[in-house]
Amino acid sequence: MNRRSFMSWGTAGVAALCSAVGVSLGAVGRFLTPSVFYEPPQTFKIGKPADFPFGSPTFLVDEKIFVFRHREKGFAVASAVCTHLGCTVKYFQSDQDFHCPCHGSIYSANGTVLHGPAPRPLNWFEITLAPDGQLRVDKNKIVPPTYRLMV
Ligand code: FES
Numbered sequence: 468m469n470r471r472s473f474m475s476w477g478t479a480g481v482a483a484l485c486s487a488v489g490v491s492l493g494a495v496g497r498f499l500t501p502s503v504f505y506e507p508p509q510t511f512k513i514g515k516p517a518d519f520p521f522g523s524p525t526f527l528v529d530e531k532i533f534v535f536r537h538r539e540k541g542f543a544v545a546s547a548v549c550t551h552l553g554c555t556v557k558y559f560q561s562d563q564d565f566h567c568p569c570h571g572s573i574y575s576a577n578g579t580v581l582h583g584p585a586p587r588p589l590n591w592f593e594i595t596l597a598p599d600g601q602l603r604v605d606k607n608k609i610v611p612p613t614y615r616l617m618v
Pocket of ligand 1: 568569
């Protein structure tokens with residue numbers, strides 16, 4: 468083996484070694500970085516009170532909540548997540564109840580289970596008025612179905 472051949476093999480070897488070390492460090496870095504699913508914020512503003520009509524609830528798709536506005540009783544917010552396996556329930560104004568399309572659970576207007584397999588009532592969340600005049604919902608704070616915000 469002459470000197471030129473030896474140098475080219477040496478350079479290739481060093482390049483291969485650097486590449487292997489780089490791949491290994493990348494794998495170690497990936498292993499040390501936690502795999503986290505980021506949840507959407509649990510406290511959020513949904514708009515001004517005047518944005519919500521009286522009568523039928525307003526369904527907010529991204530937040531998966533129903534915002535009820537009663538003329539005398541004020542605001543209330545119900546979860547649209549079925550307590551069985553998490554499907555999105557629908558509200559029927561005519562019967563004033565919630566139906567889950569996945570396995571047939573039915574909830575009354577206050578969220579209690581009328582027909583299973585749902586194991587628990589729907590959650591109701593705290594709704595408050597923020598200093599800027601917008602309604603703020605906190606999904607971390609479960610309230611009784613009788614909770615109301617008067618505005
Ligand atoms: S997810 Fe609603 S009844 Fe099963």
